[in-house]
Amino acid sequence: MAAATFQLSRPARLLVFGSPGVGKGTQSTRLIQRYPQLATISSGDLLRQNVTSRTPLGIMAESKMKAGKMVPDNMMLRLILNELSKRGWVNSGPRVPYTVQATSISDPMDYAVSTNPFSMDQVSLPQEYTYSDSPTASFILDGFPRNAAQAAQVEKLIPLNFVVNIQTPADIIIARICNRWVHAPSGRVYNTTFNAPKVDGRDDITGEQLTRRADDDPEVWKQRIVEFEKASQPLLEHYDRKGLLWTVNGNSSDEISPKLFAEFEKRFCRT
Incomplete structure (x- = not known):
């Protein structure tokens, strides 16, 4: 039987937030399945797509990465805005004039980049847009922002209206990770607590030996969680001050999802 889907009554622009291993990807997938008007806007995917497609922004970003530098925040913001424009969700003013130079640009919003390719850090952003x-025109923003400074930049350009903070106790996350096993050739993942293989230590399809991921070490995860919580506090405080933050607690994805669905529908769905 197909899962029920729900229609939105107004656009939802979300950020799903939480520590490593908390299940952000699971919740985002379930939201998109339940509310088909939602899409995922992944900054990492957009970056890779632009590099592969050799867009002006992609070329500039690739040069940064090859030099061992971080891609500047304004480049990431422009990538996101370009994607929203392509989907018809953003109008940033008049289109650029038709010129020989502009005809080779896949997106007219890249025009300002191509006219000054040597100004790597001066990627222009639209000052007026609707x-x-x-x-x-609803989406889950994935991968950006990651800190309070980036959040302030996003706020000027992309009016998020719901920030979900998923909280699960660290000991629950670590126990979940410690019980995780993978079939490396296929990527199939098992967990002895809720998705155990039919034969202990063996892949259900091939019967081959399951292994642990190299980074699935409890001490490594403890440190990752501690570092995340320390770094994320200013970001959470930023969204809390804006009245956008909503925190949901639970020990499992199945416990969290109903709470998230109820809050989401209260905000964005017809009653």
């Missing part, structure tokens, strides 16, 4: 009021 967002679609259609419920179909």
